[in-house]
Amino acid sequence: MLTWIIKDKFAVSDSIEEITKDYKIKAILSTSKIKRKILKKNIELIEFSLEKNSLFETKELILHAEFLEKVGFPFSIYSRNDISKSSLFAAVYLIYRGEQAKKAIARIENKTKKKLVKDAVSFIEKCSENLELFKLNETLKEFFNINEFTKILRHQCPWDREQTHTSLIPELIEEPLELAEEINRSNYNGIKEELGDVLLQILLHSIISEEEKKFSIVEVMKNLYEKMYERHPHVFGKSMVKESKEVLEQWENIKKRKNGDKTLNIAKILASFITTVDIQEAARKEGLDFSSVEQVEEKISEELKELKEAREKGKDESIEVGDLLFSVINLARFLEIDPAHALFLSMDKFSKRFGSLKRKGVNLKSISQRGIDKMWEEIKKNE
Secondary structure, three states: OEEEEEOOOEEEEOOHHHHHHOOOOOEEEEOOOOOHHHOOOOOEEEEOOOOOOOHHHHHHHHHHHHHHHHOOOOEEEEOOOOHHHHHHHHHHHHHHOOOOHHHHHHHHHHHHOOOOOHHHHHHHHHHHHOHHHHOOOHHHHHHHHHHHHHHHHHHHOHHHHHOOOOOOHHHHHHHHHHHHHHHHOOOHHHHHHHHHHHHHHHHHHHHHHHHOOOOOHHHHHHHHHHHHHHOOHHHHOOOOOOOHHHHHHHHHHHHHHHHOOOOOOHHHHHHHHHHHHHHHHHHHHOOOOOOOHHHHHHHHHHHHHHHHHHHHOOOOOHHHHHHHHHHHHHHHHHOOOOHHHHHHHHHHHHHHHHHHHHHOOOOHHHOOHHHHHHHHHHHHHOO
16 A cells, blocks of 8 residues: 655555556665665665664664655655554654654554554654754765765766766866866865865765775775874874974875885876866967867977987977977867876776786896887787
8 A cells, every 4th residue: 555644755655566656756765675676777775774663773764864855856665564664764754854743643643544553652752852863963964965965866867877987087187176276266165166076076986986895985984084093193193293394204104104105196197187288278269279180290290309309419308398298288189088088098008018017927127128028019919
């Protein structure tokens, strides 16, 4: 039997198929295990382990119900073969929304035509007396909401559904740069918006990793806590430092002990590529640009020639290398290729090939260039 407790938004039933067959239910909050294959593709399923009545076990269900109502998703609380259990949580939710316990119980009993047992009534009254336990402070509540919102986007939006860690790399690089731009402008509305865009990237990557059973946003936050705790012994430990310079030196020393010494900052390299594209695009809008790909290719040849001349004359080569890179980025822009992403792909490809080369267990310094080239070609063929 399907019964609407809150019209067009909240139903209870003893059959999951009955709920989803003819009504526009978009989410199921289930206290029983449900096989995903029996649900429509666009229905959100959130399962809870509510084996006994408990304020704390009920809290999470209430938070999800409140969120789903906020985003306008018609939803149902469901318990297989136990409409009384669904009704119980429906009553608690009504109380959470401001209805008095007696009125909530009366509404449920009137709608379902069933009398709630004494234990259920006692639990509902207990919840009514302890509503504060269901609430989060503002920071936790808004984080909960945006994290759940992002999960729904991941399931319901075609674009979000298609994304992978790799496909999101351009956005992951671009969003912090846009944030930096707003900071430089002292535009606090812009800073607020761009910080949100950066947070969205963190949530998306965490959700994708959770789907892959690698890690969740909870583990991301725990890892951040542990790292920050470890790197601030002057705050939480016995280390004694007085100036920010000492803090930075201590930070780098701890980082090197754990991660080793890295010679290149890849993030800064990729950020420079994105910034270069932005500058070139700004110049294009003002009318300063090449007219064809061929012109850009000629410019690359010219810059390569100037670099060679600088080397032969013993001049500073850095500016010429910069000019060459600038021209190559221009070519990528003309071809509508994200240069940062393209570089990342090449870097990743090289890293895998180099790893395969090292796994051969030979001392590369003792092998001729011809021998290394031969091994390299073999690795490329076996990809």
